[in-house]
Amino acid sequence: MNTMSNLAILGGRVIDPAQNVDRPAAVLIKDGRVEEITARPLSKGPEGYEVIDAAGLIVAPGFIDLHCHLREPGSEHKETIATGTAAAARGGFTTVCAMANTDPCPDNAAVVGDLLRRIERDAAVRVLPIGAITLGRRGEHLAPMAELAASGVVAFSDDGDPVMDPDVMRHALSYATGLRGVVHGAQRRLPIINHAEDRGLSRDGQMHDGAVAARLGLAGIPGEAEVAMVARDIHLAELTGGRLHIPHVSTRRAVEHVRAAKARGLHVTAEATPHHLTLTDVWAYGLHGETPHGLSLAAYDTNTKVSPPLRSQDDVDAVTGALADGTIDAIATDHAPHAMTDKVCTYHEAAKGINCLETAFAQVMSLVLGGRIALPALIERMSAAPARVLGLGLGSLKRGWPADLVFIDHDAEWTVDAGLFASKARNTPLDGVGLRGRVMATICAGRVVFDARAGLALPRPGNPRRAGDSSGGRT
Numbered sequence: 001m002n003t004m005s006n007l008a009i010l011g012g013r014v015i016d017p018a019q020n021v022d023r024p025a026a027v028l029i030k031d032g033r034v035e036e037i038t039a040r041p042l043s044k045g046p047e048g049y050e051v052i053d054a055a056g057l058i059v060a061p062g063f064i065d066l067h068c069h070l071r072e073p074g075s076e077h078k079e080t081i082a083t084g085t086a087a088a089a090r091g092g093f094t095t096v097c098a099m100a101n102t103d104p105c106p107d108n109a110a111v112v113g114d115l116l117r118r119i120e121r122d123a124a125v126r127v128l129p130i131g132a133i134t135l136g137r138r139g140e141h142l143a144p145m146a147e148l149a150a151s152g153v154v155a156f157s158d159d160g161d162p163v164m165d166p167d168v169m170r171h172a173l174s175y176a177t178g179l180r181g182v183v184h185g186a187q188r189r190l191p192i193i194n195h196a197e198d199r200g201l202s203r204d205g206q207m208h209d210g211a212v213a214a215r216l217g218l219a220g221i222p223g224e225a226e227v228a229m230v231a232r233d234i235h236l237a238e239l240t241g242g243r244l245h246i247p248h249v250s251t252r253r254a255v256e257h258v259r260a261a262k263a264r265g266l267h268v269t270a271e272a273t274p275h276h277l278t279l280t281d282v283w284a285y286g287l288h289g290e291t292p293h294g295l296s297l298a299a300y301d302t303n304t305k306v307s308p309p310l311r312s313q314d315d316v317d318a319v320t321g322a323l324a325d326g327t328i329d330a331i332a333t334d335h336a337p338h339a340m341t342d343k344v345c346t347y348h349e350a351a352k353g354i355n356c357l358e359t360a361f362a363q364v365m366s367l368v369l370g371g372r373i374a375l376p377a378l379i380e381r382m383s384a385a386p387a388r389v390l391g392l393g394l395g396s397l398k399r400g401w402p403a404d405l406v407f408i409d410h411d412a413e414w415t416v417d418a419g420l421f422a423s424k425a426r427n428t429p430l431d432g433v434g435l436r437g438r439v440m441a442t443i444c445a446g447r448v449v450f451d452a453r454a455g456l457a458l459p460r461p462g463n464p465r466r467a468g469d470s471s472g473g474r475t
């Protein structure tokens with residue numbers, strides 16, 4: 001298939017939440033941009049258009065991930081821009097934001113410039129870089145934020161390292177109010193994304209502080225570690241008028257703080273991950289969410305170790321409810337690929353993070369099947385909403401916008417096989433789990449970047465290297 005021809009996508013149910021569209025229609029794509037969502041379905045494409053059959057499928061705006069780890073530069077044995085974006089394409093994502101915990105750290109324009117050249121060369125989908133808040137992500141001195149804004153970052157974050165010093169965070173929020181980044185030719189305010197964890201409370205905790213941690217004999221991380229930091233950052237956003245985005249919200253009390261902040265009119269946004277929306281700390285037993293009578297060899301499943309940790313069912317219910325009512329704006333994966341050596345070890349030694357891009361949609365599709373959120377709203381939280389968080393002109397099939405689309409079979413049942421991931425890494429607690437809802441194809445800027453029906457549109461990346469690496473603690 002000529003990947004840049006004009007395309008007529010026929011036979012699908014088109015869902016575009018930003019335009020309130022949910023109907024059978026054709027989507028026409030010209031020169032990489034959306035030309036039209038037709039008023040009625042077409043039986044054949046216009047002259048000169050290549051037809052893509054979407055019969056039985058949902059056609060929606062491509063997903064946007066506010067938070068993922070591509071590991072390049074610095075940890076290419078875990079993931080690269082090529083493999084990470086191949087995984088993104090398979091997951092239906094057409095835009096991903098690359099988190100700042102690479103080595104070297106993107107705390108200056110030279111590193112961001114190098115990253116943009118690598119993206120230009122290797123990425124299968126659009127990649128938007130996030131710059132560091134502080135030099136070396138050490139939380140001590142602000143990075144040259146104006147220089148970073150001019151270099152093309154879409155947000156500032158020290159990723160898994162919270163800015164613990166409130167005065168540094170105050171200045172970051174304050175300074176960012178005067179900055180405008182240039183994202184896709186338009187001026188944008190750039191949010192500060194601070195990992196919400198008070199290290200004074202989480203200390204050496206390994207998982208959520210609760211009955212499962214007690215039974216497994218692992219040090220717990222109380223929900224208050226997140227709540228305290230979310231509360232502090234909201235107060236600092238109020239003080240400075242700063243633009244705050246809260247990553248991977250995992251607790252009921254943090255949700256309440258975000259809800260109250262929005263009610264006060266603060267420009268605070270928040271995201272939640274597929275795992276914090278669907279999995280609890282019980283998964284640490286390694287039995288796919290079952291609680292055993294006696295511990296089995298499966299217990300201490302290191303693939304469940306993540307930051308913030310998987311929480312209680314009550315927290316999951318609160319986060320899910322907040323996603324449905326819009327308190328939590330968007331779903332973000334926090335895709336965190338790790339090498340075997342980072343996970344085949346004790347729970348204490350294991351690196352934090354879950355490989356998520358290729359399972360994300362099917363995971364959260366379970367919320368639709370469980371009646372927690374409607375499918376168009378779920379799609380909105382993965383497309384238009386994350387675009388709104390960053391002020392991007394993406395996430396909808398509006399006329400003239402980049403033709404980013406995902407094709408979904410919302411009924412397809414499949415079993416996760418981490419061995420088949422396009423990602424270099426295999427660290428998912430869902431290996432062998434049956435899911436419903438599947439991404440069948442992805443089009444990014446008018447190019448087919450993944451098509452499950454045509455075999456695999458992308459070359460299969462090599463097997464994960466198992467070179468000795470022990471950057472434990474990295475998320």
Ligand SMILES: [Zn+2]
Binds near residue numbers: 099
């Ligand atoms: Zn992260």
